[in-house]
Amino acid sequence: MGEGLTKAAARNIFYGGSLFFFLLFAALTVHSHWYIVNVSTDREGFTESVKLGKEVWEEHSCINCHTILGEGGYFAPELGNVWTRFGGRENPEGARAALAGWMRAMPTRSPGRRQMPYFDINDEEMDALIDFLEWTDRIDTQGWPPHPSG
């Protein structure tokens, strides 16, 4: 460590620099917040049902097995684009029925396959959960994931 740098100088650089970078980070976060609300997520489609759907998603802690936008448990498939993967962009009604049917058919009990538990989700919650997944699928994620496979 250079003799030129005193401990007091090192301390001042630490406090001053950290404050500078924190303020920069905070300012960019404020802008990102604005960008998310107004640009990258569907503001009009952000219905009460989508919000309820996120609560259902959290109630069953889906994220501890699945990932959503790449974050979560890595144990089960990515769900940020599950709406696309189930063909929801072409056939919304079909995708909705398929997703609900899939979840209700759990656990598959097929030997050697990871088992998703059966979750007690009523019709309103199921609709909301699927609305949430559909809304999430529309988030502008800079082109991620590279393939529909998630």
Next chain:
Amino acid sequence: MKYETQKVALPFFAVAMALFALQIVFGILAATVYVVPEFLAEAMPFHIMRMSHTNLLLVWLLIAFMGCTYYLLPEETETDIHSPMIAYVQLGIFAFAGAAALIGYQFEIHGGRHYLEQPLWVKILITVSFLMFLYNTSLTLLKGRKTAISMVLMLGLWLAAIFWLFAFYNPANLALDKLYWWWIVHIWVEGVWELIMASLLGYLLIKMTGVDREIIEKWLYVIVGLALFSGLLGTGHHYYWIGTPAYWQPIGSIFSTLEVVPFFAMLVFAFYMFWKGSRNHPNKAAMLWTLGCAAMAFFGAGVWGFMHTLSWINFYSHGTQVTAAHGHLAFYGAYVMLVLGVITYAMPQMRRVQPYNQILNMWAFWVMTSAMAFMTFTLTFAGVVQTHLQRVLGMRFMEIQAQLDVFYAMRLGAGVAMAIGVVLFLYAIFGPAREQVPATANVAADAD
């Protein structure tokens, strides 16, 4: 041990180590499910095991940080802890909250943001306990000598508490939720916890190498400066694909690459001070953990983090087993080894004996560290294969996972080895003390 109230640390260490052991149990259960998918599928589904595993890690690390602080503070400030009673009460509250959360999880009582699954009232209890801890330690600091080590440590703890408050903010907009979730998770482990880490390393190095405090503390400020200069904007590497603006790709790539620098600095720091130091401290095991921590943190947090941090690489690797590999080695290297080092250093003094069971302790070091390194390799290979099949070729997730069985089986083996290491460590620390001081040691344990 010069101050009677340093003993406050002992129950913190004991509780932390019990929860550490429990964390490994849940880890092995979850790793078993990867190999035998039907294992406990109905009794304890995977998501419950995983949240138990990750929550136990966070809770025991926080309790251990508190213990380290209570141990270090009297020596640094040259005054006794303000109130041992507050310390015991806040430990009781924290341990109760953690245990309640853990038991609740087994009955599916939990939230749904990972790592923050604790029910609201548990979060409130954790906050109360943390504030009592900060009150107690800050008053101690205020009435005593204010060294750089104690100042940086307390700053890290205060900031950890402040950023924790984001746990109470859960926007309904998923992208916003993620934006602020990282204000806790990233800012903790790749930001303010590094302040805690660097100051505890600095403390251990002063005590065990005998290098002049002025030199150590100057390094300390440089390291924590590098950590926050890179780490704050380095949060950008989590903001690539979650609905955040595109400018995070260059910002996140550049600054998170720079996050390697403070870890490299800590590596150089630890080994340079060890080499430069004149003192031949008898606690060889603690020195081994100290150097090992700096080394494994550099590989786990630094190298393994850098491996997938550039946005154009992360585009393919994001959310695969590569992340799991990095997470395991980074937490183990940076924080677990650090705490085990402080415990190894402090326990002989609290038990008022010469450093004991050192050979067993060093066995534990090598078993645990090799196990975690091996686990990291298996998950890295699994992650690379997964990345190629899923993100380049576009194969389906479940189809790919079936091809990764061999890696998951080896990971389970590594987990079992880790458990053996933990048992050895716990026995070395809490078991009957057999004095083992190398003949070459020239300084008595209490000489510092």
